[in-house]
Amino acid sequence: MNQQRPLSRTSPGTGPGSPAAAAVPVLNVGFVLTDNFTLSAFSLMVDQFRLAADDGDRSRPIRARWQVMSSHPEPIRASCGVTVSPSGPLAEPTGFDYIIVVGGLLHGGQHVDDETVAWLKRGARAGVPLVGVCTGSFVLARAGLMTGRRCCVSWYHYQDFLEEFPHHTPVADRLYVIDGDRITCAGGGGAADLATALVEKHLGRSAAQKGRHILQLDRQRPGSESQPHPPIADLVADDRVRRALLMMEQHLADPLPIADIARRLQLSTRQLERLFQTVMGQRPAEFYRGLRLRYARFLLDTTGRSVTDIALEAGFSDCAHFSRQFKAQHGFTPSDARAQSPGPMARNLAAQRLFE
Structure with a gap:
């Protein structure tokens, strides 16, 4: 060096x-x-x-x-x-x-x-x-x-x-x-x-x-830009649910079957379902899908990547399926979310003012 x-x-x-x-x-x-x-x-x-x-x-x-x-x-x-x-x-x-x-x-x-x-x-x-x-x-x-x-x-x-x-x-x-x-x-x-x-x-x-x-680095990001999504697992007291959430967060693009997560935790699928319902108020599959949609919303708000790319990055098999799930959760389409975001260019201009 x-x-x-x-x-x-x-x-x-x-x-x-x-x-x-x-x-x-x-x-x-x-x-x-x-x-x-x-x-x-x-x-x-x-x-x-x-x-x-x-x-x-x-x-x-x-x-x-x-x-x-x-x-x-x-x-x-x-x-x-x-x-x-x-x-x-x-x-x-x-x-x-x-x-x-x-x-x-x-x-x-x-x-x-x-x-x-x-x-x-x-x-x-x-x-x-x-x-x-x-x-x-x-x-x-x-x-x-x-x-x-x-x-x-x-x-x-x-x-x-x-x-x-x-x-x-x-x-x-x-x-x-x-x-x-x-x-x-x-x-x-x-x-x-x-x-x-x-x-x-x-x-x-x-x-x-x-x-x-x-260095072949992409656009400059301002300091105000969000870090990649923070983990929800840190907020959960139950160790088994916390470990399940960490697995989910580490496999957003290639979602793990719920049965595989249960097996890794040495639980049956039914036990994991009951545990999630008690601690999180949702079934694990529902929560996992919401986690991936949350990540997709983050990408829509902070990057210029296409909706199709974001759908695949968030673990959805195709853009149409992703759009339906996104609208069901948020009430508007991914394209509507992109239109509402200030976009990377606007955030860069705001950051530049800090150094003028």
């Missing part, structure tokens, strides 16, 4: 009079990677900065620079087992436009050491924007740096965050949240969208588009 040496006013290895030697970077970014960080969140962000920093795909840090910092010289292990060597020690925080903390696996151990926490607090006191990506939001909250701020977390960790920080305000229905000089991102693909927004703010729209085109 391409690593940069500590920040300087000229690019290392360039001769006098070269563009790299003359340029002062417009965007300086410092990364802090936690123990067991999420590699995809880090790589999606750093590659956006890399591609925006230079012409073509030459990776010279001219218009933007980035570095991975650590309080110790040892490589930092990602949750997938890959290690990244830090480019240098913790540098002066005011030298950065953003300090980005990339989190990963939640576990009982310490994600960053006391020296790093003290350094983050120093950056906060100096007014440097702090960014928490994935469970980096937990790191910032544990350091007392999210008090009174909205904090974006993945729906997957929403309950974990609420239990650990009951006096904070977690947001799990958006890709990322900007609250003054604190920015938090749920992670996953949203990390690429946040990086695009930061590049566009500092380096312009063409630089942001270039990175996404080279």
Whole structure:
């Protein structure tokens, strides 16, 4: 992985009079990677900065620079087992436009050491924007740096965050949240969208588009766009029903037969039917269908995909069957729902105003 040496006013290895030697970077970014960080969140962000920093795909840090910092010289292990060597020690925080903390696996151990926490607090006191990506939001909250701020977390960790920080305000229905000089991102693909927004703010729209085109990423999503549907299972106390709901949520495009779900839970189909009726007030097949229709409505509201594609993605065999079921539940057709939605373009325009 391409690593940069500590920040300087000229690019290392360039001769006098070269563009790299003359340029002062417009965007300086410092990364802090936690123990067991999420590699995809880090790589999606750093590659956006890399591609925006230079012409073509030459990776010279001219218009933007980035570095991975650590309080110790040892490589930092990602949750997938890959290690990244830090480019240098913790540098002066005011030298950065953003300090980005990339989190990963939640576990009982310490994600960053006391020296790093003290350094983050120093950056906060100096007014440097702090960014928490994935469970980096937990790191910032544990350091007392999210008090009174909205904090974006993945729906997957929403309950974990609420239990650990009951006096904070977690947001799990958006890709990322900007609250003054604190920015938090749920992670996953949203990390690429946040990086695009930061590049566009500092380096312009063409630089942001270039990175996404080279990485073959689709349209830029604003932070206000919804995360993929959150699980209902977390709200259910009965362990057997909760496990059944998780199976359903993980098999929306290829629905499992109810008998298969019952078998995996070591229940008879009749037992599962009675259990669902008691806990959820519906038969499992009815609830499963409603879950898939809810997912379809989410796709209609937040993507530009065709109704036929959405029908297949939500596990319906054909568009006509999907349309009948959708209208029976909502009282209007999928085409009517699409017409009522502001659409991706309108949401993008609204997001752009945040950075103007």
